[in-house]
Amino acid sequence: MTVISHHIAEKLIAAHVAGQLPHVFSVVVAAHISVCDECRARAEAAEVLGGALMDSVGPVSLSSGALGRALAALDDEVPEPAPITRSGIFPAPVMQAMGGKPPAWRMLGGGVRQQILAADGEGSLRLLYIPPGMAVPEHGHRGLELTMVLQGSFSDSEGRFAAGDVEVAGGELDHQPIAGPEGPCICLAATDAPLRFHALLPRLLQPLFRI
């Protein structure tokens, strides 16, 4: 495992655990946690908080016979679909987003390739392939962006990002990432739909995480 120097902020991890992140961001967080023990520990701490809250809520009774139903089902054979696992540089949550298939690149010019994995009202998720020394294409975006490096590296005004690192960029950050010279840079980038995420997250989590 490589040494990771750019992590995901605690508040984003907590939001992921609480189910408050749009799907495309959660894919990036889950991919990073897959390779980062530091952030995994943060996520598990947030789960302890979630568990403590769940444990403290007023319970709601189940219908009679609910326990009996559960006990009777313990021995049922449940066909589990084969889990999607890591493949090469792609952690399991990325493989899941790729439908378990290798990347199907589309050429963007200048040797840059991309594959859009998800794009809907809540944001978009794409894989990018940037030849060494090339600039990562700008996608005219003003919201939150999470970019995780899967292979190679890129550098911008915020520093150098290598495999496993995540850059969290807000709309104000005018960065121009350039792929490192050591080889093609492959990264996973999630961007939110305009005006979605920012309006939502602070309201829910600001008191706790002081965004």
Next chain:
Amino acid sequence: MQETISEQTLWLLAVRDQRDRQAFARLFDHFAPRVKAMLMRGGLRDGTAEDVVQDVMLAVWRKADQFDPHRAPASAWIYRIARNRQIDLVRRRPAPLPELLDEAPDTEPDAEQILALEQETTRLKAALLALNPEQTRTIEQAFLEELTHTEISQQTGLPLGTIKSRIRLGLDRLRKELADLKPE
């Protein structure tokens, strides 16, 4: 301060290690009504919530081998399963899950470490109780209820030892965050 490992964690260990049905029944009695409460706060109707509770509790039985008491009290591990199930349902696609961390199967349980995590959890609960009602409401809303906004409206490197101590560090930070919220 709690002196022994909680009975909930012991029940879950009995389910994991002995496939103990009586321990499962006890876990069900304790957690199923809480999971149901969370699902209903999240917008599920009573009948649907009961079905999802069944799914969640059966997943507890089937996935018990993934439970590691050094890293999670029973409540946290069951919260994860229930919340992810809720996300699956609301988004109508599977929640992205990180790869599992495999512990060497011959790892001996370390009672002291399990207890330390539970004590930290108890402190966190105490910090929650010290919040004012509005703060409690906000945190409960984030962790137990509302999933991302529009969906709801549409619907209606380190070694494991280090991870374990990092979880407690994270809890300590969370507890302090909560304590800082407390009005003077």
